Amino acid sequence: MKVLVAVKHVVDYNIKPRVKPDGSDVDIAGVKMGINPFDEIAVEEAIRLKERGVATEVVAVTIGKANSQDTLRHALAMGVDKAVLIQTDVEVQPLAVAKLLKSLVEREQPQLIILGKQAIDDDLGQTGQMLAALINAGQGTFASVIDVKAGEIEVTREIDGGTDVVALKLPAVVTTDLRLNEPRFIKLPNLMMAKKKPIETINAADLGLDISPRLKQLKAADPEPRKPGIKVANVAELVEKLRLAEVL
Amino acid sequence: MSILILAEHDGKHIKQSTRQAVTAANAWQLPIHVLVAGAQSAAIAQQAAEIAGVAKVLHADAAQFEHPLAEDVSVLLAQLGRDYKVILSAHTAFSKSVLPRVAAVLDVAMVSDVISITAPSTYVRPIYAGNVLSTVESSDTIQVVTIRATSFAVPAAGGNAEVVTVTAPATSGLSRWIKEDRNVSDRPELSSARVVVSGGRSLAERFDELLAPLAHKFGGALGATRACVDAGFAPNDIQVGQTGTIVAPELYFAIGISGAMQHLAGMKDSKIIVAINHDPDAPIFQHADYGLVANLFDAVPELTAALNN
Numbered sequence: 209m210k211v212l213v214a215v216k217h218v219v220d221y222n223i224k225p226r227v228k229p230d231g232s233d234v235d236i237a238g239v240k241m242g243i244n245p246f247d248e249i250a251v252e253e254a255i256r257l258k259e260r261g262v263a264t265e266v267v268a269v270t271i272g273k274a275n276s277q278d279t280l281r282h283a284l285a286m287g288v289d290k291a292v293l294i295q296t297d298v299e300v301q302p303l304a305v306a307k308l309l310k311s312l313v314e315r316e317q318p319q320l321i322i323l324g325k326q327a328i329d330d331d332l333g334q335t336g337q338m339l340a341a342l343i344n345a346g347q348g349t350f351a352s353v354i355d356v357k358a359g360e361i362e363v364t365r366e367i368d369g370g371t372d373v374v375a376l377k378l379p380a381v382v383t384t385d386l387r388l389n390e391p392r393f394i395k396l397p398n399l400m401m402a403k404k405k406p407i408e409t410i411n412a413a414d415l416g417l418d419i420s421p422r423l424k425q426l427k428a429a430d431p432e433p434r435k436p437g438i439k440v441a442n443v444a445e446l447v448e449k450l451r452l453a454e455v456l
Numbered sequence: 457m458s459i460l461i462l463a464e465h466d467g468k469h470i471k472q473s474t475r476q477a478v479t480a481a482n483a484w485q486l487p488i489h490v491l492v493a494g495a496q497s498a499a500i501a502q503q504a505a506e507i508a509g510v511a512k513v514l515h516a517d518a519a520q521f522e523h524p525l526a527e528d529v530s531v532l533l534a535q536l537g538r539d540y541k542v543i544l545s546a547h548t549a550f551s552k553s554v555l556p557r558v559a560a561v562l563d564v565a566m567v568s569d570v571i572s573i574t575a576p577s578t579y580v581r582p583i584y585a586g587n588v589l590s591t592v593e594s595s596d597t598i599q600v601v602t603i604r605a606t607s608f609a610v611p612a613a614g615g616n617a618e619v620v621t622v623t624a625p626a627t628s629g630l631s632r633w634i635k636e637d638r639n640v641s642d643r644p645e646l647s648s649a650r651v652v653v654s655g656g657r658s659l660a661e662r663f664d665e666l667l668a669p670l671a672h673k674f675g676g677a678l679g680a681t682r683a684c685v686d687a688g689f690a691p692n693d694i695q696v697g698q699t700g701t702i703v704a705p706e707l708y709f710a711i712g713i714s715g716a717m718q719h720l721a722g723m724k725d726s727k728i729i730v731a732i733n734h735d736p737d738a739p740i741f742q743h744a745d746y747g748l749v750a751n752l753f754d755a756v757p758e759l760t761a762a763l764n765n
């Protein structure tokens with residue numbers, strides 16, 4: 209079984225981004241970037257499937273500018289077999305990403321496609337479900353356990369107030385939640401080796417798809433700051449304040 | 457042109473977040489329709505009809521909707537949705553699974569987790585763990601949108617909409633529901649509770665013992681940080697934050713929580729925030745209305761006892 213993993217190059221999760229002075233966008237120039245944490249979990253899961261003999265080949269794909277290659281190198285260092293960059297300087301929104309991924313799915317014919325449940329920059333959480341609809345496949349969103357059986361896959365999903373389990377016909381799309389696994393640390397030699405591995409580059413424009421942005425950002429702004437609070441000396445004072453605020 | 461809201465329910469009751477979606481829909485000043493997909497769900501359709509502001513309820517009753525699967529609900533919603541200007545729902549696990557499929561089938565973009573609607577196709581939504589508010593405009597003819605429920609008020613009852621039956625398409629066969637494991641508790645739902653008592657990993661094995669009595673005092677819900685959940689001290693579904701549940705209660709207790717931005721993203725719109733932490737420099741204090749520098753293992757029992765009097 210071949211597994212395709214979509215990985216996105218995003219601003220590092222430790223970084224608190226700033227808005228540009230003109231309020232047009234977030235300023236990410238020169239900011240530390242890395243693999244979207246949910247996609248690292250997706251890569252880890254695919255590699256474990258291969259280590260267990262369930263998967264035969266793991267392909268990682270990213271869509272974006274040339275610098276997104278760094279995230280593919282990360283996936284290669286973790287152990288994926290093949291890396292593909294679908295290159296574009298256009299800002300690709302989830303629908304466009306899903307269309308581009310679909311074209312790669314048609315070429316590679318994976319039985320399982322694993323994505324993150326959300327990218328931690330834009331937090332849209334749409335791409336996996338959109339891809340599943342476009343290729344008319346079943347989806348297991350917010351996965352915390354996956355179990356590949358004959359011809360189908362069982363996915364435990366983290367939903368509001370608990371979990372549920374669904375069985376999906378293959379090929380299927382899975383999006384990862386935090387508790388699916390804990391990604392391995394990358395050893396330095398693996399990182400060095402990954403630097404030398406080839407990356408296939410496809411020019412997005414050559415695929416002849418409508419990937420134009422449908423959403424336009426009009427403004428980016430800092431949220432309204434909270435008014436500063438106070439420190440209370442002890443529990444009695446805290447109770448007193450809460451009483452005055454009429455929340456008790 | 458009208459607005460179509462996808463209702464979410466638990467087999468008996470419409471979720472409060474669906475009602476809040478009706479409030480959000482008022483922004484368009486267009487007729488509001490609600491789609492209820494369920495099995496033996498006439499009573500739920502009736503509840504939808506009674507939400508003030510709803511003009512019509514589309515009711516799809518079919519055995520396969522006993523446990524509605526995204527693959528099936530999305531086909532129905534996309535079919536009906538073609539004739540609407542807006543397809544709307546709350547940003548819950550259910551809608552997050554269904555609406556992107558609908559958007560893809562209709563070849564339109566989707567705008568997720570909207571906190572305000574400023575013009576018919578202009579929305580404000582948080583990005584980067586709520587550190588930035590982005591205003592976006594969608595150029596598509598059909599707008600597919602999920603809203604952050606806590607940003608919209610719960611509307612009054614008192615509606616009296618007509619209920620019309622719609623036919624459910626055959627199941628896709630792409631997926632099958634196997635089982636469900638809901639955490640039963642007598643506490644209110646986390647996302648809509650009036651009071652939330654949250655704890656961090658430092659509570660360790662004493663998470664429940666210390667926090668449950670305090671939550672009980674308020675009839676509140678329990679919440680936790682990711683670190684606390686990852687360590688196995690609290691169940692997954694009560695994680696509050698960017699990648700967990702977003703809450704905005706009247707009163708939020710952050711107990712032994714450092715205040716990482718991913719956690720803040722899920723609770724900083726709470727009306728009153730109380731922080732208890734023994735580190736006076738913990739970042740959480742910058743966001744708390746009332747901060748108490750203390751050892752939580754002393755302060756929490758003391759607080760619970762004080763509230764008894």
Ligand SMILES: Cc1cc2nc3c(=O)[nH]c(=O)nc-3n(C[C@H](O)[C@H](O)[C@H](O)COP(=O)(O)OP(=O)(O)OC[C@H]3O[C@@H](n4cnc5c(N)ncnc54)[C@H](O)[C@@H]3O)c2cc1C
Nearest residue numbers: 214215270271299323324326327330331332333334335425
């Ligand atoms: C208003 C607006 C303005 C934007 N401006 C810019 C801009 O100036 N420059 C720019 O480059 N982009 C821009 N984007 C695009 C944005 O950065 C995201 O790439 C895009 O919206 C995808 O959303 P998401 O990452 O939140 O998707 P989600 O649906 O949250 O992503 C889920 C999963 O899909 C997969 N995935 C998503 N994107 C990719 C990808 N590119 N490659 C591989 N896998 C992927 C990953 O597995 C990820 O975990 C903009 C988007 C919007 C809505």
Ligand SMILES: Cc1cc2nc3c(=O)[nH]c(=O)nc-3n(C[C@H](O)[C@H](O)[C@H](O)COP(=O)(O)OP(=O)(O)OC[C@H]3O[C@@H](n4cnc5c(N)ncnc54)[C@H](O)[C@@H]3O)c2cc1C
Nearest residue numbers: 656657658681682683697698699700712713714719734752
């Ligand atoms: C992709 C990604 C997504 C994430 N999503 C989320 C999310 O949705 N929600 C979330 O919460 N986190 C999330 N995180 C994790 C987040 O970055 C923090 O690691 C986490 O919130 C920290 O949890 P904590 O406050 O329990 O632990 P810590 O940061 O370890 O803080 C513990 C605090 O307890 C205090 N303390 C210890 N002992 C006592 C005592 N006896 N009395 C009083 N105070 C005490 C300490 O002073 C400290 O401030 C995410 C991280 C990543 C990378």
